[in-house]
Amino acid sequence: MPGIYLHIPFCKHKCTYCDFTSFPDRLAFSEAYMACLYKEMELLGKGLGKYTFDTVYFGGGTPSVVDPKYIYGAMQQLRKCFRLSEKPEITIEMNPGTVSEQKIALYKKAGINRYSIGLQTAIDEQLAELGRIHTARDFVYACSLLKGENFSADVMLGLKGQTEEDLFKTIELASRCGAKHISMYALTPEDGTPIYTDYLNGELPDGDEVRRLYDYGCMLLKERGYLRYEVSNFAKKGFESRHNLNYWRRGEYVGLGVSASSFLFGKRYTNTFDLDDYMKCVLSGFAPVVESEDVEKEDAKFEFIMLALRTEYGVSSAAYRAAFGSDWKEDFGEAFQKMRAYFTEEGDITRIKEEYLYVQNTILTEFMNG
Numbered sequence: 001m002p003g004i005y006l007h008i009p010f011c012k013h014k015c016t017y018c019d020f021t022s023f024p025d026r027l028a029f030s031e032a033y034m035a036c037l038y039k040e041m042e043l044l045g046k047g048l049g050k051y052t053f054d055t056v057y058f059g060g061g062t063p064s065v066v067d068p069k070y071i072y073g074a075m076q077q078l079r080k081c082f083r084l085s086e087k088p089e090i091t092i093e094m095n096p097g098t099v100s101e102q103k104i105a106l107y108k109k110a111g112i113n114r115y116s117i118g119l120q121t122a123i124d125e126q127l128a129e130l131g132r133i134h135t136a137r138d139f140v141y142a143c144s145l146l147k148g149e150n151f152s153a154d155v156m157l158g159l160k161g162q163t164e165e166d167l168f169k170t171i172e173l174a175s176r177c178g179a180k181h182i183s184m185y186a187l188t189p190e191d192g193t194p195i196y197t198d199y200l201n202g203e204l205p206d207g208d209e210v211r212r213l214y215d216y217g218c219m220l221l222k223e224r225g226y227l228r229y230e231v232s233n234f235a236k237k238g239f240e241s242r243h244n245l246n247y248w249r250r251g252e253y254v255g256l257g258v259s260a261s262s263f264l265f266g267k268r269y270t271n272t273f274d275l276d277d278y279m280k281c282v283l284s285g286f287a288p289v290v291e292s293e294d295v296e297k298e299d300a301k302f303e304f305i306m307l308a309l310r311t312e313y314g315v316s317s318a319a320y321r322a323a324f325g326s327d328w329k330e331d332f333g334e335a336f337q338k339m340r341a342y343f344t345e346e347g348d349i350t351r352i353k354e355e356y357l358y359v360q361n362t363i364l365t366e367f368m369n370g
């Protein structure tokens with residue numbers, strides 16, 4: 001079932017590695033921005049009356065940095081403009097430096113039932129180096145407020161000077177604090193971010209070191225009962241993110257807010273990345289879309305297998321046939337034969353072997369040209 005993504009582009013401070021659309025110096029605009037978001041819901045909702053949405057995801061930026069009354073308001077408006085399933089999964093991303101008891105109470109009242117907390121590392125010196133606004137203790141406090149709730153923690157690999165022991169402490173902390181889900185991302189040194197200099201200067205762990213950390217992290221997570229269901233995502237049984245699963249199944253979704261994208265009717269739409277343009281456009285009653293493209297059938301086929309092969313569920317030949325009317329092993333015959341040794345095949349399902357999941361990009365490159 002389709003999902004709804006809402007982008008909240010404000011942060012208290014910009015982290016050194018981050019190139020997401022977030023404005024650390026424009027929190028004063030949050031009231032005006034949220035009013036535009038409500039309006040965009042109205043504009044978009046009109047054409048989507050036939051849809052029932054099963055997931056809602058407040059991402060950013062830092063959704064927890066704005067006054068929680070806006071999140072409550074957004075949920076009120078969302079229910080007015082869109083039809084939600086009976087038990088939707090409603091997630092909010094939170095930075096541990098921005099939580100409070102009152103915020104969580106209002107989130108719960110708004111219907112939020114899943115939280116994603118950016119821990120990154122349990123080592124305070126590394127948090128400071130990344131420009132994070134919180135300590136490991138703040139994470140513990142945030143988790144204490146979420147006792148009994150379904151929450152996830154984000155962890156990063158490949159930080160300057162990061163050792164296996166650091167990773168052990170990080171995963172142990174997230175697990176002990178009760179995270180039901182852990183995302184473990186390898187740091188991508190994005191061009192244009194401050195951390196890119198560290199990368200150029202050879203100060204970050206190299207690919208082999210990150211790979212070793214990843215394997216070690218996978219082992220720690222497995223020991224603690226987190227099952228890998230996507231290359232960077234691990235969950236206790238039954239706590240996989242429904243919102244992300246929809247993306248990986250190439251399901252439809254609506255994205256609202258600056259820089260958000262949507263995938264509907266076989267088309268991909270992208271909103272403007274400029275905050276002022278976004279607000280001007282919505283206030284004038286226009287969709288803030290700056291790009292829309294039809295996804296060609298051949299590209300759609302590649303997307304389908306690329307997304308499915310990232311997950312533990314693999315490619316279902318039947319699902320592929322239902323979507324495209326053909327056999328994926330024939331459509332990608334040459335690449336499939338070449339890469340066959342990296343796959344396991346069980347009936348209808350083909351998966352990348354566990355030990356090769358981390359290098360799936362290299363495998364998938366072969367499929368890019370059919």
Ligand SMILES: C[S@@+](CC[C@H](N)C(=O)[O-])C[C@H]1O[C@@H](n2cnc3c(N)ncnc32)[C@H](O)[C@@H]1O
Nearest residue numbers: 017060061062093094095118154185186187188
């Ligand atoms: C929008 S943030 C999560 C919420 C909140 N803004 C925070 O940082 O706590 C999404 C997550 O993406 C990950 N991330 C962001 N930039 C990244 C990068 N360059 N490389 C790897 N992971 C990154 C971080 O783990 C971060 O927690």
Ligand code: SF4
Nearest residue numbers: 011014015018060061
């Ligand atoms: S708090 Fe999150 S979104 Fe904001 S700059 Fe840091 S990583 Fe990026």
